[in-house]
Amino acid sequence: xxxxxxxxxxxxxxxxxxxxxxxxxxxxxxxxxxxxxxxxxxxxxxxxxxxxxxxxxxxxxxxxxxxxxxxxxxxxxxxxxxxxxxxxxxxxxxxxxxxxxxxxxxxxxxxxxxxxxxxxxxxxxxxxxxxxxxxxxxxxxxxxxxxxxxxxxxxxxxxxxxxxxxxxxxxxxxxxxxxxxxxxxxxxxxxxxxxxxxxxxxxxxxxxxxxxx
Amino acid sequence: xxxxxxxxxxxxxxxxxxxxxxxxxxxxxxxxxxxxxxxxxxxxxxxxxxxxxxxxxxxxxxxxxxxxxxxxxxxxxxxxxxxxxxxxxxxxxxxxxxxxxxxxxxxxxxxxxxxxxxxxxxxxxxxxxxxxxxxxxxxxxxxxxxxxxxxxxxxxxxxxxxxxxxxxxxxxxxxxxxxxxxxxxxxxxxxxxxxxxxxxxxxxxxxxxxxxx
Numbered sequence: 001x002x003x004x005x006x007x008x009x010x011x012x013x014x015x016x017x018x019x020x021x022x023x024x025x026x027x028x029x030x031x032x033x034x035x036x037x038x039x040x041x042x043x044x045x046x047x048x049x050x051x052x053x054x055x056x057x058x059x060x061x062x063x064x065x066x067x068x069x070x071x072x073x074x075x076x077x078x079x080x081x082x083x084x085x086x087x088x089x090x091x092x093x094x095x096x097x098x099x100x101x102x103x104x105x106x107x108x109x110x111x112x113x114x115x116x117x118x119x120x121x122x123x124x125x126x127x128x129x130x131x132x133x134x135x136x137x138x139x140x141x142x143x144x145x146x147x148x149x150x151x152x153x154x155x156x157x158x159x160x161x162x163x164x165x166x167x168x169x170x171x172x173x174x175x176x177x178x179x180x181x182x183x184x185x186x187x188x189x190x191x192x193x194x195x196x197x198x199x200x201x202x203x204x205x206x207x208x209x210x211x212x213x
Numbered sequence: 214x215x216x217x218x219x220x221x222x223x224x225x226x227x228x229x230x231x232x233x234x235x236x237x238x239x240x241x242x243x244x245x246x247x248x249x250x251x252x253x254x255x256x257x258x259x260x261x262x263x264x265x266x267x268x269x270x271x272x273x274x275x276x277x278x279x280x281x282x283x284x285x286x287x288x289x290x291x292x293x294x295x296x297x298x299x300x301x302x303x304x305x306x307x308x309x310x311x312x313x314x315x316x317x318x319x320x321x322x323x324x325x326x327x328x329x330x331x332x333x334x335x336x337x338x339x340x341x342x343x344x345x346x347x348x349x350x351x352x353x354x355x356x357x358x359x360x361x362x363x364x365x366x367x368x369x370x371x372x373x374x375x376x377x378x379x380x381x382x383x384x385x386x387x388x389x390x391x392x393x394x395x396x397x398x399x400x401x402x403x404x405x406x407x408x409x410x411x412x413x414x415x416x417x418x419x420x421x422x423x424x425x426x
Contacts, residue, residue, distance in 0.1 A: 007253070032396075033295055033309065035248035037257035040220070044250035044257050046291040048313055078259040082246055084401070087419065090349040091337050092359075096246065100261055124304050128394070135389055136303040146305075164406040176348055177413050179405040181341070181422065183245075188297070188395030193377040200390050206300065209394065 007104055008157035018158040021056075027101040027158060028053050028079055032127060036060060037076035038068050051077065052122025056153040058103060059110070059119035061146055069107075069147045077103045077151060084182040088165035089174045095161060097180060103156040110148040119148045130205030220317055221370035231371040234269075240314040240371060241266050241292055245340060249273060250289035251281050264290065265335025269366040271316060272323070272332035274359055282320075282360045290316045290364060297395040301378035302387045308374060310393060316369040323361040332361045343418030 062069040086095040223230045275282040299308040
């Protein structure tokens with residue numbers, strides 16, 4: 001179960017809250033990028049970036065020169081899947097169907113060499129499962145240029161909205177069409193690097209993903 | 214052109230920066246939701262939410278009870294389109310192709326009745342073009358329950374990455390497959406509200422969007 005803290009307890013639309021840790025994991029595992037929130041000079045900054053999960057720890061990375069990682073400290077990571085547009089009978093009740101996870105906490109700069117490597121592996125595999133073992137691993141110089149942050153999943157909230165619009169009672173009599181326009185994300189056909197040696201086959205872990213969507 | 218301020222000037226990957234206001238508008242207009250960053254009790258919070266654009270003003274809305282809107286003040290709005298996964302010959306050079314816009318500034322609570330209505334219209338039309346005139350408009354009670362915020366697009370940055378991986382010179386000799394796995398977002402078939410009167414036709418502005426993706 002997800003623990004409840006003041007900032008993970010929904011004050012509105014409480015029926016959208018989910019408290020299963022497995023739902024949190026599922027939403028994170030199905031994502032490709034997150035939106036990382038940090039405070040820089042007192043102002044919020046929201047940056048799209050990759051991530052990876054190992055158990056109940058989320059890993060983020062970036063250049064050692066990245067302002068958003070240097071500023072880290074207390075951070076918020078949000079992963080959102082937009083599943084459809086909810087078209088109601090009134091403008092007021094328009095909505096979206098979505099699954100989202102928000103994680104709060106202090107970011108920990110990972111110093112241990114093994115954990116740093118494991119974190120980077122998780123981030124690469126999140127984007128492209130099977131790639132880590134198929135490509136050249138990081139050099140000492142590349143590792144030195146990379147900041148790896150860890151964020152515990154201890155303080156997290158999950159929100160999900162699914163299903164048709166919920167309209168005001170009297171609006172159901174309107175002749176207006178109402179329902180959901182679903183959104184789908186799918187993989188296209190792999191596009192080889194133009195300088196790739198002709199005849200280099202697309203590996204199965206990439207080709208199959210491209211086909212299955 | 215987009216003006217340059219300390220927080221909109223890229224310190225890294227400068228080649229990804231775009232300075233055309235038309236690119237900013239295009240990225241915003243192609244989006245459905247943004248990630249809104251606010252500071253609550255000194256900590257960052259990142260919330261997925263809808264938005265709409267009128268000229269160089271972005272509108273956001275929410276319940277008058279929403280913590281993230283009450284806290285507003287200085288905010289950051291980020292809109293990200295993920296276009297593909299960039300598969301390089303080394304783990305280090307893995308990346309994503311994307312288009313993103315970040316807007317910073319003080320949020321202004323909109324008080325003028327006409328501007329509030331125009332802002333809500335823009336937010337609804339962003340999600341579902343053609344819907345505002347097809348559905349019941351907001352009542353006085355609904356308007357009173359809604360906070361509308363305006364954010365100037367004056368301080369904004371745009372980042373775009375496109376194309377194949379960029380590998381280290383010596384890695385091009387590796388036999389590793391490299392390229393881009395594109396991501397596509399498309400509309401599914403409209404799903405009527407189960408309680409909709411049988412025979413209610415899907416309006417053209419929804420049906421056509423569903424087909425064209």
